[in-house]
Amino acid sequence: MFNDDSQSAPVEEGEIYEVTIQDIARQGDGIARIEGFVIFVPGTSVGDEVQIKVERVLPKYAFASLVE
DSSP states (O other): OOTTTTTOSOEEEEEEEEEEOEEETSSSSEEEEEETTTEEETOTTTTTTEEEEEEEEEESSEEEOOOO
């Protein structure tokens, strides 16, 4: 299979997405979801509609930063 390590992730590192923060993680980061895939976004609150840049994609979740 081609690109085996990210086959389950609907997001790509370096890409920008529009998301709504749906939850807050135990550490206080906002949680957004794209196609059910969890993305942690520091500095956000539930209900925020934000643009994010994906920084790191792991098999089950990703980390992103806010785009100013």
